Each structure stands twice: as C-alpha cells, then as structure tokens.
Amino acid sequence: MALNNRLKEYRARIGVNQQELGSMVHVSRQTISLIERGDYSPSVTLALKLAKVFDAKVEDLFTYVDDGKGESENE
C-alpha cells in the first residue's frame, strides 16, 4: 500500500463515527471506510477537507511510502 493514513486515530480523537465524518466532508460512510482501510487514496481536495476537520496538516493524516507499485491502489 503506497498511502498510509491515521484517519481512524484522528476520528477517535474528536469522537465521531464514519457516517458523521462523511457528512462533515460531504462524502459517504463507505468512502471514509475505504480510506481508513487503505483501499482508496482520496483526492487532494478531500485530503485537505479532512485535514481541516481535524485541524491538522495533510502530512499528519497521510504518509506516502514508495513501494514501487505505481498508482493502481485505488482498484
């Protein structure tokens, strides 16, 4: 997996569930679930929206690790 994230940890800090976080950034619960599981890499816009909700930097939430697999992780 090329993109690691700490979304679940940050979500627990502010005490919201996936559905509530989804509503806060205007995406579905499934999308939050996909991001947390590392099955979907969010767009820059969504990553920035998430960072804003947690009052954090995008780099605090997401870290990129070059595993040489390219950009197919969204499939």
Place this chain on the structure above:
Amino acid sequence: MNSEENRREEIKKEDSKNLAAFIIVLIIAGIAGGLIGAMMMIGKDRVRIWLDTVANDTLMFCTVSGGLFIVASVVLSIIIASNYVAAKKLWEDKEHLDDNWDKIEKKISRVLVVSAATYVILYALYGCTAYNLAGNINESFQTASGMPGIYAYVLAAVTVQMFVCIFFNLSFQKKAVNLEKLLNPEKKGSVYDFRFAKKWYESLDEAERLKVGIASYRAYSIVNRTCLVMMIVTILLGMIVKITVLPVFIIATLWLIQILSFGLESLKNSTPTAAK
C-alpha cells in the same frame, strides 16, 4: 541513443513479446472455430430439426416459454423480496448497525441488480411466449371441444403476471433505493423520476464515481467479448441453417452502439474544454 529511441525500443520489445502469444491465441481460436464448424456440420440435421420445431410448432415453444416465465418470475421475486426483508431487518437492529452496515449495502445491491436482470429475463421470455401471437391464438381455439387450448390460458396468465412483476419490481426498487437513501443521506433521486440515474450519479462522491468507472469499464470489456463470441456463433450457425441475417445485424448494432458510445464519451471526457 536518445530517450525517444529508447522508448521506441521498449515499445518494440513489448510488442514482439506479446505478438507470439497473440499468434498462438489466433491459431488456437482458428482451430477451435474449425472444430466447432465441423461439429456443427455433423450436427446440422439436429440443429435444423430443433430450429424447424421452433419455427413450425410455435404453439408448443410459446407454451413452454410461458411456463418458464411463470417459474422465473416467482423465483426472481422471492430472491428480490427476501434480500430486501433481510436488509430491512438489519437496518432496524440499531444496536448493531455499524457492524451490519456493509451487509445491508450488499443486500440492497442484490435487490437492485436482480430486479434489473429480472426485467431483461422476463421481457425475453414474454417475447418468446407472445411470438407468432395471432397464429398461436388461432390454432389454440381450433380444438375439438370448442374450448380454448392451454396456450390461451398460459398467455393470459403470463400477461397478467408481466404487469404484476413490473409493479412488484418497481415497488422493491423504490423500497431499496429509499433504504439506501436512509443509510446515505447525501444520495439524491427518486425511482419515479425519469432523470433518476443522472441525479443518483451526481450525488455520488469521488470514491463512488471511481468504483462506477471501474465497474463500467469491466462491463464494457465483458460485453465486447460476449458480442464477439455471439457474432462468431451466429455467423457459423448461418452457414448451415437458415436463421436469416437479422441476428447478425442485431448483434452488430448493439456492439457498434457500445463501442461508439464508449469511445465518444471517453473522447468527450478526456478533451480539455477549450479544445472541444
């Protein structure tokens, strides 16, 4: 060697690597086609008898199709209803909602996929039942007792069942979509709205649109392969029995529409606005 020459060399290597496999597949497909053709030549009398039975004894063929329609409509309706009821039960169990969320989504998806497939299956079987309608009804009423034959009753039952199924399907599609909207409040669109598909798509977020794109591309590839196989089968069949050229034209039309619509939509979406 500059970078373009390097790239050309890489492309050439990739092509030659795949060319061998491509030629092998073509040879195997040619042999398979030849074998199928030879088998069809051997079995052409049987194929002819079967097609003649369908063409001449339409009364029996249409009555059997009607029976299949009734069985298929009942089985498919049970699948649709049971999945919806299971999804609804899981939704009502608010204590375990977080654990059950994905199961509910899966069951709703099943309701929507099966009900969409039901329309296609039932239209096809209804088409078979109503084939040569005037001729079959005429024949069905020519009984020694003066009472109409079984076909007339099957046709009446199938026609009533068709309307019942359309309303049943629509009702469960509406229930499933509304349950999905309860699960995901951001979703928009009513099944009674003729622009439902557009509104639903517009309410999807970026991840959902990506999944729809992947699913659409896979469906495009599957339909392309299916059209190729069906075209070959129809051409081979047409060589030994008179099936008319209509099946070839129907498959070609559907295939062409799929390729052109996909190609033009891809072009439209990949061209920058200023260049359009």
